[in-house]
Amino acid sequence: MKISLLLGASLGIFLLACQGENQIKHEQYVAEGFSLYQTHCANCHQRDGKGLENLYPALSADYLANKAQVICWIKNGVHQPMRVNGKMYNRAMPANPDLKELEIAEIMTYIYATWGKETEITTVETIQAALEKCPSK
Amino acid sequence: MKYLSIILVASFIWSCGGPSERLPVLGERETIKKTVNGKEVIDTVYHTIPDFKFVNQQGDTVTAQNFQDKIYVADFFFTTCPTICPVMKKQMKKVYEKFKGQNDVAILSHTIDPEHDTPAVLKEYAKDLGVSGTQWMFVTGNREKIYEIGEKQYLVVAGADSTAPGGYIHSGAFVLVDKQKRVRGMYNGTDEAGTQRLINDIERLQEEYKNEKQ
Numbered sequence: 001m002k003i004s005l006l007l008g009a010s011l012g013i014f015l016l017a018c019q020g021e022n023q024i025k026h027e028q029y030v031a032e033g034f035s036l037y038q039t040h041c042a043n044c045h046q047r048d049g050k051g052l053e054n055l056y057p058a059l060s061a062d063y064l065a066n067k068a069q070v071i072c073w074i075k076n077g078v079h080q081p082m083r084v085n086g087k088m089y090n091r092a093m094p095a096n097p098d099l100k101e102l103e104i105a106e107i108m109t110y111i112y113a114t115w116g117k118e119t120e121i122t123t124v125e126t127i128q129a130a131l132e133k134c135p136s137k
Numbered sequence: 138m139k140y141l142s143i144i145l146v147a148s149f150i151w152s153c154g155g156p157s158e159r160l161p162v163l164g165e166r167e168t169i170k171k172t173v174n175g176k177e178v179i180d181t182v183y184h185t186i187p188d189f190k191f192v193n194q195q196g197d198t199v200t201a202q203n204f205q206d207k208i209y210v211a212d213f214f215f216t217t218c219p220t221i222c223p224v225m226k227k228q229m230k231k232v233y234e235k236f237k238g239q240n241d242v243a244i245l246s247h248t249i250d251p252e253h254d255t256p257a258v259l260k261e262y263a264k265d266l267g268v269s270g271t272q273w274m275f276v277t278g279n280r281e282k283i284y285e286i287g288e289k290q291y292l293v294v295a296g297a298d299s300t301a302p303g304g305y306i307h308s309g310a311f312v313l314v315d316k317q318k319r320v321r322g323m324y325n326g327t328d329e330a331g332t333q334r335l336i337n338d339i340e341r342l343q344e345e346y347k348n349e350k351q
Contacts, residue, residue, distance in 0.1 A: 044223045052227055054265040091265070094219045094303070 022120075026109065029121045033110025036103055040096055041111075049115050055091055057084035059115045067108070071127055072134035074104055101127045159345060160313075160338055163320040164292065185318040186290050191247070191276035191283070194259040199245075199276055201318065208342050209243040210335065211291050211312045212326055213283075215250035216262045220302050221309045225326040226266060229311065233273050235336050241316075241346075242339060244273040247287065249297075249305050251277040292320065311335050315342055 038047070044056040051058035063084050064070060077095035081088055099107075101124050108122035164184025171180055188201040210232060214222040229244060236242040248254035254262075259275040277283075287293050293308035313322035313335060322338050325331030 043220055046223075046227070052223055053230070053267045055226075055262070056223060092217065094217075 026113070026119060026121050029106045029109035030113050032103075033106035033108070033113075036099075036107045037110050040099065041107070044093075049111075051084075054087060054089065057082070057087075057089045059111060060085050061116075064112065064116050067112075067122070067126070068130040068133065070111075071104060071108065071130040074107060075099065075131060076134055101131070160315075160321045160341055163323065183317075183319045186286075186314055186320070187318075189282070189286055191278035192256055193271060194256055194263045194275045195271060196256045196260075197271075199274055203274070204243055204245070204314075204318075206316055207241055207243045208316060208339055208346075209245055209314050210339070211245045211247070211314060212310065213247050213249050213287050213291075213293060213307045215248050215303070215305055215307075216254050216258055217250065218303045218305070221327050225309055225311075228326050228329070228332040229273075230266060230268075231332055232311075232336055232339070233268060236339065237272065240272075241343065242272075246273070246275045247283050248275065248277045249280075249283060249287070249307055251280050251283060292323070313338055313342070316346065 045051055045059055046056075049059040057063055073093060074096055078093040081090035083089075104127045105122050105124045108127070109118075112118040112122060162183045166181055166183050168179050168181050170177055172178075186201065189199075191199050193199045210229070212225060212229065214225060216222075226246075229246070233244060248259065254277050256277060259277060263269075263273070263275050287307075291312045291314075293310045293312060294306065297304060298306035309325060309327040311324040311326040311331070312320060313324070315321045321342060322335065324335040324338075326335075
């Protein structure tokens, strides 16, 4: 009995170590990002990220191509027409001035893990650097 | 014993094959006394949607007359809404696709931001949503009239609220109205279950009218 407990515990520690700190952090960001996405993004872009008809674009590869730009869109909104998957979309996207840098990092991590198949987090430093260079509104 | 089994079978058939339960009529009602053929009878007067006058996405005037002999679904939204409207429109699109081309069913979406949502803006919104023709009407008009018909007649909340995202607060309800302009159901337009219940109830209403004609 004692031995099996010991075995179980060491197996647990082994697995935890294997999973790695980065992976745990990635999963935390994805989990937080998921819930923030539901609150701030999913109404228009939908839970499955496919958008809605010709009203709101899908989070497709071309939409996600430029990370720094996506970060600016999330924070400041979009106020000009854009082409996604060959279709023009010209409905404004609202800004999210209240989102903190960490929250944007979590949303970015979730989006890129889900629709970009990325396994690394988008760091807060990346967010800060991108926001500094956003085109002025 | 033989009789008992006959009764049992009969009641079984009756309960299964009898007319399905009618949808309730919602809203306040009152009873009035009136005289029919010299006899005093009691009649129930139900809440009904009064006449209205708005302008649709084609720029045409729309009144209750446009919905004569139609079962219709009403809701409230605005085109720049970042919260529940896109979800409601996605769900309503399913209702639209389901009954597309059936001229006894219509949809009436009122904007609660008429200053921004002009007929031209609504037309583009409808087009981008993949809606053509006027089976699904998007209407704008006098702000006060829209809020009033929402709250007093369709029994949903609609109005300006500076603290709400997008500046307006409104209900996520779909309201089912029958051919006599009576409210027959309220549905949560932000979820799948509510939408499926609405589709189901529209079909039940169609069935009710079909049976009445026979």
